[in-house]
Amino acid sequence: MTSLFQKFRFPDRRALVICALLAGLAAIPSLVGGRYIPAVFTSILLFFILGALFDFMLGYLRIVNFGIAGFLCAGAYGSALSVQYFHITPWTGLLVGGLASAVIGLITGVLTLRLRGIYIGLTTLFVMETLRFAISNAREVTRGASGLTVGGFTPLFGIPFPRSEPITYYYLILALVIVTYAALYAIVRSRIGLVFKAIRDDELGTSVLGIHVVRYKLFNFVVASFFVGVFGAFYAHYIGILVPTAEEFGIQRTVEILTIAYVGGRGTLWGSLLGALFLVGMQEVLRDLQEWRLVIYGLSLILIITVFPSGFAGALRQLGDRFSSRAGKGAHISTKGDA
């Protein structure tokens, strides 16, 4: 009994934290009520999962996806346009958006992942801009800069999703985030995840072992693209209007996502939750500081990179290590902060 307890002590503590977190995330918005808090938490969750997906590529394989907002855009417009022209339901739209983004990811990945890291960054950047320019110009189809109006989610299993009740959308994204995070976590914890880390730490050495590095990179990139697309589709039906601006689907959105991943702590996935809570929360609390918002984003990015590269997650880990060593346990796995 004791040995069993000891064996499962560490996962148990982790499971406890996760359960508490989920319970908190599920309860807070409905306890507080109103429309404002659920909307804020929806945006925290959205940025969290996008940050985690960015981190899934950057923190595990050093793939810098500068065009992540473009994949979001592909998912959003992919779903919105197919709902409008092919009359599918927004629920199928989630899948269509994910697939649209995954296909773009597959093509981009096949063409550039074999090259040096800088090329995937530049290519994704231009994929994003090409998409955005094309959408702005194809006014007959996408309504361009005047904005595409998108309907909300239709009732599912008798549960209605009215936009006037943000709490319903909050629970929807909570479910989507849990599924996505579980998938990413499973991959990272599996043998594939080990290969990811091996490639990150020594790409040449890993390829010498006979591992097809590009194939693993491609798998990672396409999976991430798919999920980014799914959340793009969610975003489309949640927000109700799509405009192809740089703030929405361009470099500025990418910078927001990237900052959340960096501030949260790279190579951890869950760090982005802290990053999103901090950055989105701060921007809600400091509403008066509207124009300073992005300055704070930029400064946090500079500070994190130059002074504290392991981010919030690294700080929390150090704290946890100190706590457990003081309590005389110190038996759990301590992973180093991201290199």
Added chain:
Amino acid sequence: MFTADVLIQLTIDGVSRGAMYGLMGAGLALIFGILGIINMAHGELFMLGAYAMYFATMVLGVPAPIALLISTALMFCVGVAMERGLIAPLRARLGSRWLVDGYVLTIGIMVVLQNLALILFGPREFGIAAFWPGRQEFGDVVISNERVLILAGALFTTGALALFLKKTNLGRAIRATAEHPAAAQVLGINIERIYAITFGIGAALAGAIGSLLLSTYPAYPTVGGEVLLKAFVVVIIGGLGSVWGAMLAGPLLGLIEAYATAFAPGGWQNTITSLLVLAVLVLRPQGLFSRQVTRP
């Protein structure tokens, strides 16, 4: 419909605009060649140069040529300060694995500069009509004096940069460092100094072009974004890190843009350029003018 003089007009427009893109790209390529990072804040250096030029000429009343020199020198200092203050410490801490972080660090700098400009100067556009009003007429071809000025400025700067890199000791040291940093260091070149100076030169180029183009691109907080994208296009077409490639690719891009604007329906020229870049990235990632045979 498109007569010879229209074509000549388009060509001159394209080349003069493109020469400027080429210089922006050359600065970016120089920095990439030496430091190995893409400077995402390059457009913001352009923006700062434009603001400096506006305030020097329109507020302080400094004559334009002197203002141009002031703004260029100022941006050189800004570039050196950026490299010494932020980039060098990061490189020192992370050793050879700093590249991805260095790249993201410049994004942080870009965001801060852009939004500080927005807070300090507001979204207003600070521009001027022309440094040299009037126009030249050659038969049916009409060229504004401003275009002549810009073309002359671009050609002069391109020549000066080429001479500097080819003929001076510092220029040789920079090229040597780009080719093989370790060997350059063994030969007694102070690499850290080269890093700082190269960043300064890149910044000074961006500042000078921002100043010269004040009549085309007025100073406003996000002007850098548009210009950065052009510089990226040029650097990719010319081959990453190739200064000469960028100088050649600039006019090429200018010509493509000028013709695309004239022939393609409004708005699509941006899509055409982006697609062209994607094609180069996929088919010839080493750039159009590169003879490099190794895998990029």
